[in-house]
Amino acid sequence: MPVPESHTKTLEIEVLRQITDALHRAADRGDRTESKLDDIGNILHKVDNRLTVIENNSLDREVERNRVSIANLDKRVLYLEASNLRREGAMGIVEWGVKNWPAIIGFFILIAIILEVTGQINIGVRR
Numbered sequence: 001m002p003v004p005e006s007h008t009k010t011l012e013i014e015v016l017r018q019i020t021d022a023l024h025r026a027a028d029r030g031d032r033t034e035s036k037l038d039d040i041g042n043i044l045h046k047v048d049n050r051l052t053v054i055e056n057n058s059l060d061r062e063v064e065r066n067r068v069s070i071a072n073l074d075k076r077v078l079y080l081e082a083s084n085l086r087r088e089g090a091m092g093i094v095e096w097g098v099k100n101w102p103a104i105i106g107f108f109i110l111i112a113i114i115l116e117v118t119g120q121i122n123i124g125v126r127r
Helices: 004-031 034-099 101-117
Strands: none
Touching: 004 034, 034 101
């Protein structure tokens, strides 16, 4: 079973830290000669640089993943807001019609009467 990349990086960092601690303990015991201490110092410097590079690379990847996730979420939010506005607009028209139905029917009856009186349409109500 493959190990996720985040776990692999964590394990690498932990191994490097353990090596660094072991080298520090060896240097502290004083059982090395001066040249060995210089070698240990150089190794510690390289390990420290490697840890910095690993942590920076993983942070860069994490930041990029977060940017992509945020962009995707922004698209979804814009779509949902537009959908919500369309629904509210449609419901607003329906609510307006329900509140004003007597006036709307009266308006159409008035138009029909005017057209009947002017002779433009024949509704059949005239005698």
